[in-house]
Amino acid sequence: xxxxxxxxxxxxxxxxxxxxxxxxxxxxxxxxxxxxxxxxxxxxxxxxxxxxxxxxxxxxxxxxxxxxxxxxxxxxxxxxxxxxxxxxxxxxxxxxxxxxxxxxxxxxxxxxxxxxxxxxxxxxxxxxxxxxxxxxxxxxxxxxxxxxxxxxxxxxxxxxxxxxxxxxxxxxxxxxxxxxxxxxxxxxxxxxxxxx
Amino acid sequence: xxxxxxxxxxxxxxxxxxxxxxxxxxxxxxxxxxxxxxxxxxxxxxxxxxxxxxxxxxxxxxxxxxxxxxxxxxxxxxxxxxxxxxxxxxxxxxxxxxxxxxxxx
Numbered sequence: 116x117x118x119x120x121x122x123x124x125x126x127x128x129x130x131x132x133x134x135x136x137x138x139x140x141x142x143x144x145x146x147x148x149x150x151x152x153x154x155x156x157x158x159x160x161x162x163x164x165x166x167x168x169x170x171x172x173x174x175x176x177x178x179x180x181x182x183x184x185x186x187x188x189x190x191x192x193x194x195x196x197x198x199x200x201x202x203x204x205x206x207x208x209x210x211x212x213x214x215x216x217x218x219x220x221x222x223x224x225x226x227x228x229x230x231x232x233x234x235x236x237x238x239x240x241x242x243x244x245x246x247x248x249x250x251x252x253x254x255x256x257x258x259x260x261x262x263x264x265x266x267x268x269x270x271x272x273x274x275x276x277x278x279x280x281x282x283x284x285x286x287x288x289x290x291x292x293x294x295x296x297x298x299x300x301x302x303x304x305x306x307x308x309x310x311x
Numbered sequence: 312x313x314x315x316x317x318x319x320x321x322x323x324x325x326x327x328x329x330x331x332x333x334x335x336x337x338x339x340x341x342x343x344x345x346x347x348x349x350x351x352x353x354x355x356x357x358x359x360x361x362x363x364x365x366x367x368x369x370x371x372x373x374x375x376x377x378x379x380x381x382x383x384x385x386x387x388x389x390x391x392x393x394x395x396x397x398x399x400x401x402x403x404x405x406x407x408x409x410x411x412x413x414x415x416x
Contacts, residue, residue: 116313118312118313121313121317125317125321128321128325129321129324129325129328132325132328132329132348135328135341135344135345135348136328136329136331136332136335136336136345141338141340141341144340144341144344145340145344148344148347148348151348151351152351155325155351155354155355158318158321158355159355159358162358162359162361162362163362164358164361164362164370164375164378167354167358167375167378167379167382170379170382171351171354171382174382174383174386175347175351175385178386179347179385179386179389182389182390182393183340183343183344183389183393186340186393186396186397189397190396190397190400190406192338192340192406201335201337204334204335204337205335207334207335208330208331208332208333208334208335209331209335211327211330211331211334212327212328212330212331213327215323215327215330216323216324216327219319219320219323219324220320223319223320223323224316226316228315228363229314229315229316229319230314230315230316231314231315231363232312232313232314232315232363233313233362234312236363236365238365238368238369238370239365239367239368239369240368240369242367242368243368243369246367246368248367249366249367250369250372251367251369265369270369270370270372271372271375271376271379273372274372274373274375275376275379278373278376279376279380282380286380286383286384289383289384290383290386290387293388293390293391294390296391296394297390297391297394300391300394300395300397300398301394301397301398
C-alpha cells in the first residue's frame with residue numbers, strides 16, 4: 116500500500132475520532148464515529164484482513180451506529196449548551212491521553228518487532244499451499260492459495276471452527292442472554308411502583 | 312515504508328482519544344461511543360500483529376478470531392448498555408453523569 120494512502124486513512128480515522136470526543140451535539144458524535152469506523156475498516160483491509168474489515172463495516176458502522184442514532188433520537192438529547200465544561204476532567208483526560216501516546220510511541224520506537232512491514236514480511240501464498248499444513252490441507256483453501264489469492268474468510272472460518280468451536284457456542288449463548296436482557300430491561304413495570 | 316509500528320501508533324492514538332473522551336465527557340452516550348472506539352483501537356493492534364506474525368506464510372488467524380469475538384461481544388454490549396441508558400433516562404430524565412448520584416453516600 117502506498118504510504119500516502121495509509122496516512123490518509125489514519126487521518127480519517129483519527130480526525131473523526133477527535134470529532135467524536137469534541138463535538139457538542141451527540142448526533143455529530145455518532146456520525147463521526149461511523150466515519151471513524153469506515154476509516155478503520157479500510158485500515159483492516161490494508162492489513163489483508165478483508166473479512167474483519169467487512170464485519171467492521173456491517174456490525175459497527177451499520178448495526179451499532181444505527182442503534183446509537185436511534186437511541187439519541189428516541190431520547191431527543193439536545194446538544195449541551197451553556198453548561199460550563201468540567202475543566203479538571205478535560206485537563207486530566209488530555210494529560211492521560213498524551214502520556215499514553217508518548218509511552219506507546221517510545222515502546223514502539225524501541226522494539227525490533229515494530230520494524231516489520233509488508234515489504235520485508237510478504238505473504239507466501241503459493242509456498243503455504245505447497246507445504247499443505249493446517250488449513251492448506253483443505254482443497255478449497257489450497258486451490259485459492261495456488262491461484263495467488265488469500266482466502267481470508269475461509270481461513271478465519273477454519274480457525275474458528277477447528278480451535279474455537281466451544282467459544283463460538285458460548286458467544287451464541289451470550290447473544291441470546293443479551294437479547295433476553297434487553298427485553299427485560301426495556302419492559303415497563305406494571306403498577307408495582309418500582310423504578311422501571 | 313509503512314511498518315507495524317505505524318499501525319500500532321495509530322491504534323494507540325485512537326485508544327488514547329477514546330480514553331480522553333471517557334474521562335472528559337459527561338454525556339453517557341458519548342462515553343459509550345468512546346468505549347466502542349477503544350475496543351476498535353485494540354482490534355486494529357490485534358489485526359496488525361496478526362498480519363505480521365506469519366505462520367507458514369499466512370497471517371496468524373488466531374488473532375483475527377479474537378477480533379471476531381471482540382466485535383460480537385461489543386455488539387451485545389452495545390445492545391444491553393443502550394437498554395440500560397434508556398431505563399436510566401426514564402427514571403432521571405437526563406443522560407448526564409452528574410444526574411446519577413443515587414449510590415453516593
